[in-house]
Amino acid sequence: MRTADCLAKLAGLCLVAGLLLAGVALPVVGAAGLVSNRMSDHVAAMSINLLDSPPPLMTTITDKDGVPFAYLYDQYRVLTPPDKVAQVMKDALVSAEDRRFYEHQGVDWLATIRAALRNQSEGAVTQGASTITQQYVKNHLVHVLERQDVGGQKEAQEQTISRKLREARIAMHVETQLTKDEILSRYLDVVPFGGTVFGIAAASQAYFETTPDKLTVPQAAMLAGLVNSPTFLDPEARPDKATERRNMVIDLMVENDKLSPEQAAVHKRAPLGLANPVRPLPTGCVGAGPEFGFFCSFVVNHLTRNGFHLNQLKIGGYTIRTTLDRTLTLQAKQAADAQVPKTTPGIANTAAVVRPGKERHDVVALVSNRDYGLDQAKFQTQFDLPSGVENKFGAGSVYKVFTAAAALEKGLGIETVIDTPNSHVSRVFRGGAPNCPGTGEPSTYWYCLSNHNDRYPPRMTLKQALATSPNTGFVILEERVGLDAVVDMATRLGMRDTMATNIAGVPPDPKSQRKDLRVTQAEFYKSAGNASFTLGPAPTNTLELANVAATIMSGGVWCRPTPIVEIRDRHGQVVQFADPCEQVVEEPLANALAVGMSEDDQGQGTAAAAAKQFGWTRPALGKTGTTEEYKSAAFLGATPDYAGAVQVFNDSTSPSGICVNAGPPRLCGEGDIYGGTLPARTWFDFMTKAHAGLPEKPLPAVEPRYLRP
Known part of the structure; x- marks a missing residue:
């Protein structure tokens, strides 16, 4: 290109530069294009x-003691005040990127002219002249303002004069608002x-497992060089290139x-000294590990x-202190694994622990014998709703x-004697066995059932019935109080x-084509008049079951189970x-129910053997449960200190029973699991x-x- 052309373009650049420096908003046409009042207003708005x-x-998630166990982010970043960054890091960055940083006002015009002349002579962009302030502007536009706008990011990185002018003008405005530091x-x-x-x-932690205030000269030099091209200079993938750039x-x-020069020679001989492996803090709940995920x-x-919103959590920089008790969680996890090893095909063992209280119900542990991880196709525990209930049986x-x-609530007491015959034919509810014994009528009209065995006495107190669990007695109670009242009480x-x-x-x-799938469980059981509700065939969430025990032990105060202490x-x-919390039954009733259990x-x-196995002697409420085909079993229990629930259930695609006798837990044709076996043992173990x-x-x-009304 002719010298006259170069000088003409250089004159145009200088004219624009002068206008930019003066903040002039008059229209100017030249080699740089058009700078108008509209552009000036736009740039001012972008600066602000x-x-x-x-x-x-x-965002950092911590346990109850403030110790982090999980992190959420799209960009791993922690703000660092100037006085927490080692001086050698500042020196390395200024030396590498902008030696005149403390002298210019946002744009280094001498460097700009020098770069322009070189690029013109070589016919390509081979040298840049962006100051640290301009680089800050560009990076903020790309990674903050235009973070989720692909088009905006592309525009912010275009190698055009208009983009450079915009950055320069914003940079000069920034210099009037902020100090150099x-x-x-x-x-x-x-x-x-x-x-x-x-x-x-984040870089100090990821690459060197240190903090910015403790960076050494070689570490600072490598990081200062890395910003030039993070991918090409990746110290793990290209240690030779990273070392070369660090030494530069x-x-x-030195310059x-x-x-x-003597100090530099020593530092250049130092190894890279990278963390092994180089990695940021893990993001998401998989990073919390198998126990806390x-x-x-x-x-x-x-x-x-x-x-x-999830995105809000990933960018908001929150510190969320939770109710997680690490020790109790590990104890519960070990107990769940001990009763049902995590490698057991098709059998899940879940546990939840809630702290009773009249002002809040803190969730302190949620565990499964399955490890939390990416391979959730094999098993998905839904402790939180309404996405789903983990135990379908x-x-x-x-x-x-x-x-x-x-x-x-209808007026009975825990010492009230109730009927518990070996079998019962209900003339209130429908369903049950193919034919009701002794009636000769189809079960579509009567609901008939029997106890688990014939060793129950014909009558017993409600307190004894809660301990020994006769089926007939509770269906007879359902007839007496009404199914709607029982379903509503569960809620x-x-x-x-x-x-x-x-x-x-x-x-x-x-x-859905099926009516029963179009309505809630509550609506289904009420509309169908299905007495089996008291026998617990409905899909059940372990955490909510634990919270039931917490509500009873809290004098009838229900609180939404919470994992949050402070945000x-x-x-x-x-x-x-x-x-929220609310008084759902009167306190004397809740107290009587606790003693009744x-x-x-x-x-x-039904849980006596498990309690004895683990030396349990404390006062506690408890209730076991087993489903009819032995596909699941549960235990609910509480003391004034902790309430918890355990559910063991078939989580395979084959709905068979669970066997626990004569060998390790396994799926089998005819199960023999009971709530007093694996579930109760798990509960008494960790409790x-x-x-x-x-x-x-x-x-x-x-x-x-x-007691006796």
Whole structure:
């Protein structure tokens, strides 16, 4: 190109530069194109938007003690104030990217002219002249303002004069609003260091397992060089290129009087010293590990169901302190694995623990014998609803608790004697065996059933019935109090989302060809007059079952089970978040029910053997349950300190029974599992450990009207 042409274009650039420096908004036409009033207004608006738009930050989820166990982010970034960044990092970056950073006002015009001349002479863009301020502007536009706009990102990275002019004008405005240290700090917070790693704090952790204030000269030089081309200079994939670039930065630090040649020689001989492996903090609930992943998932689902968006959590920079008790979770996980090894095909063992209380019900543990991970095709535990219920086969006789509660509300007491014949033909409900014994009439008219065996006495107290679980007695109670009252009691005491699913354990499907799948469980059992509800064939959620025990032990106060202690935003301010509570049954009734359920672990109680196996002697409420075809079994129990539920169920595609005798747990044709076996053993195993060292607390007193009215 002729010298005259170069000089003409250079003159045009200088004219535009002068106008930009002066902030002139008059139209100018030249080699740089058009700068108009409209453009000036647009740039001013973008400058304000850039300064006021915080970058995406990682959200940290901690346990009850404030120790992190999970992270959520799209961009792994933690803001770092200027005084928390080592001076050698600042020196390395300025030396490598912008030696005149502390002298110019956002645009280095000398470097710009020099680069323009070189690029013109070579006929291509071979040298850039962007200052750190301009790079901050570009990176903020690409990775913050245009983060989710592919078109906007492309435009922000175009190699055009108009884009350069826009960046230059914004950069000059930024320099009038921020100090040099603030600009450098913001740049170090927003710039990418490869993959999902953004900002100096994330880079320090990912590459060197350290913090920005502790970076050494070789580490700082490598990171300063890495921003030039994170992919090409990836120190894991191309250690030779990364070392070469690091040493070049060290030489530039010498030229910039930040190191002596002797110091530089020593630093250049140092190995890269990368973390092994190089990786950012894990993101998502898979990163929480096999023990805590289910709890993490519950936290995320709980927040997204109650006002937060997932994207908001990934960019908001929240610190979420949860109710997770690590020790108890590990104890429960070990107990679940001990009773049903995680490699057992087709059998799941889930447990949930909730702390009773009249103001909140803290969820302290959610575990499964399955490890939480990516391979959820084999098993998906739905601790949180309404996405689904994990145990499709039901909790069995645990649901007799709801019948007992409804009976107490209708005027019975726990010492009231009820009929418990070996068999019963109901003239109120329909369904049951093919023919009702002794009637000769089809079961489509009568509901007939029998007890598990013929060793039950014909009559016993309600308290004894809760411990020994005769089927007939509770169906007779259903006749007495009404099925609607029993179903409603289940909802009131805690099975709220569970009862809102259909009998397949998923949200009702109004388009289904089957009527029973179009309605909720509550609607189905009421409309069908199905007395089997008290025998617990309905799909059941383990967490809500545990919360039922917490409601009873809390004097009849139901609270939505919560995993949240406190949420703070990126500025450390508390975000208001609360889960509701309500008195669902009167306190004397709840106290009587707790005492009425207190003999399941004693004498002839269905959980007595399991309690004895683990040396359990504390006062507690409890109830076992087993479904008719032995495809699932459950145990619900509570003390004043902890309430918990365990469900063992078939989670395979083959709906067969579960065998536990004569060998390890396994699927079989005819099952023999009971709530007093694997579920109760799991509960007493971890609850014995959880209560170690805690003072023994008595169950509440019972008012006379709930003993023998």
